[in-house]
Amino acid sequence: MNLNTLNPSGVDAVIVDLDGTMVDTMGDFNEALNRMLRDLSLPAIAADQVESMVGKGSEHLLRSVLKHVLAPVDQAQAAIKIEALFPQAWARYQHHYLEINGSHSAVYPGVVQGLQALQGAGLPLACLTNKPLSFAQPLLQAKGLDGFFARVFGGDSFERKKPDPLPLVKTCEALGSSAASTLMLGDSSNDAQAARAAGCPVVLVTYGYNHGQPVRNVDADGYVDSLEEVGRWLARR
Numbered sequence: 001m002n003l004n005t006l007n008p009s010g011v012d013a014v015i016v017d018l019d020g021t022m023v024d025t026m027g028d029f030n031e032a033l034n035r036m037l038r039d040l041s042l043p044a045i046a047a048d049q050v051e052s053m054v055g056k057g058s059e060h061l062l063r064s065v066l067k068h069v070l071a072p073v074d075q076a077q078a079a080i081k082i083e084a085l086f087p088q089a090w091a092r093y094q095h096h097y098l099e100i101n102g103s104h105s106a107v108y109p110g111v112v113q114g115l116q117a118l119q120g121a122g123l124p125l126a127c128l129t130n131k132p133l134s135f136a137q138p139l140l141q142a143k144g145l146d147g148f149f150a151r152v153f154g155g156d157s158f159e160r161k162k163p164d165p166l167p168l169v170k171t172c173e174a175l176g177s178s179a180a181s182t183l184m185l186g187d188s189s190n191d192a193q194a195a196r197a198a199g200c201p202v203v204l205v206t207y208g209y210n211h212g213q214p215v216r217n218v219d220a221d222g223y224v225d226s227l228e229e230v231g232r233w234l235a236r237r
């Protein structure tokens with residue numbers, strides 16, 4: 001663990017990211033995307049391609065996937081085609097994602113223990129994801145994680161998504177804590193950039209999705225291999 005620059009007694013609340021931090025949802029993304037591509041008579045996409053596209057919300061993911069599968073078409077044509085396909089792609093993706101939500105995904109080791117420790121330390125918790133709220137809420141329920149969170153916000157809960165600081169600022173407001181005393185736990189540069197811009201301390205997990213880039217290269221206050229480590233550290237406050 002490397003949380004040297006942070007003081008646990010300065011933390012009053014915690015915001016936790018969902019995909020890549022609490023739940024490994026890559027199987028769900030891959031399944032829903034490939035069902036959508038089949039409906040649109042487009043070729044399938046491999047899971048390792050999808051991983052680098054996750055993190056900036058579902059609209060961005062769908063545009064990236066469509067761009068990838070339409071790659072042989074020239075760029076200007078692809079842009080026009082993506083926008084033409086988007087409404088149907090979005091409708092089919094939502095349908096399939098909600099149908100399979102949680103059935104191809106798993107809670108990472110140490111998450112439940114970590115959240116229990118944070119709750120035991122009396123810290124109010126919020127889940128803040130770029131996933132649509134209608135996907136996030138049933139996923140948290142299906143994985144037995146919903147009871148930990150006083151508030152849950154999705155990528156469509158506010159005007160802008162992470163890496164914009166707005167969702168973090170609004171989540172701090174909802175938790176009644178100052179940005180400087182609200183710790184963000186995430187897995188990607190979106191979480192870290194949003195936290196930095198909002199003035200929140202940020203710790204990143206090393207096992208999630210960071211657009212295929214090494215997470216330790218992202219500017220953050222610490223990196224952990226398990227949320228259990230954060231729980232143990234904050235239980236000392």
Ligand SMILES: O=C(O)COP(=O)(O)O
Nearest residue numbers: 018019055056057129130
């Ligand atoms: O849906 C996404 O793009 C990623 O969601 P996250 O913010 O929970 O990592």
Ligand SMILES: [Mg+2]
Nearest residue numbers: 017019020187
């Ligand atoms: Mg994430």
